[in-house]
Amino acid sequence: MYRTTILAAGTAALLLQPVVAFAAASQTFNLRLTVPELCKLGHIPAGSISRVGDAYSLGTFREYCNSPRGYTVQVNYTPGALRGAILAAGSDSIILDGSGRAVLSRSAGPRIRSCDVSIAPGANGFDTNHLQFDIIPG
Numbered sequence: 001m002y003r004t005t006i007l008a009a010g011t012a013a014l015l016l017q018p019v020v021a022f023a024a025a026s027q028t029f030n031l032r033l034t035v036p037e038l039c040k041l042g043h044i045p046a047g048s049i050s051r052v053g054d055a056y057s058l059g060t061f062r063e064y065c066n067s068p069r070g071y072t073v074q075v076n077y078t079p080g081a082l083r084g085a086i087l088a089a090g091s092d093s094i095i096l097d098g099s100g101r102a103v104l105s106r107s108a109g110p111r112i113r114s115c116d117v118s119i120a121p122g123a124n125g126f127d128t129n130h131l132q133f134d135i136i137p138g
Contacts, residue, residue: 039065041073041135043117055118061089061133062114063107069138070108076101076132084122090115096122104133 042062050057065071075087079100086095090113092105119126 035066037067037137039067039071039135039137041133043133052116052118053120055086055088055120058117058119058131060114061117063135064112065107065135065137066110067137068109070106070110071135071137072106073104074101074134074136075104076130076134078128078130081124081128081130082119082122082126083124085126086120086122087117088119089117107138 040063042064043059044062045059046057061073063071063073073089073092075094075096077096077100080098081100082096083098084095086093087102087104088094089104092115094102094104096102119131
């Protein structure tokens with residue numbers, strides 16, 4: 001008990017010693033870091049074609065874009081095809097007009113999200129097998 005008390009008192013004395021302060025000398029560092037703009041759109045296909053209401057699941061998108069100006073997700077398909085088809089990604093949806101190109105979603109700033117993607121056929125059904133999705137920085 002006697003040794004423990006002396007050890008505790010010695011430790012307390014060391015902790016209470018005045019600390020030499022180097023705060024009087026201040027330094028400034030200028031650090032500049034450039035982060036490259038990076039936008040990626042990953043697709044995780046559905047294991048099998050499954051129906052979700054009137055639509056068919058195309059799997060899941062994983063969007064990542066650090067552009068401060070935001071980005072758009074664009075779909076390209078065979079012109080003249082998929083007229084009237086409804087393409088949806090998360091809460092975003094569009095009706096394809098057969099032009100061969102459409103903007104599916106927009107983001108005003110950087111964003112990371114995962115969303116389910118589906119398509120409901122138009123009057124002509126699925127009259128193409130070509131769908132290409134691109135992520136374009138704003």
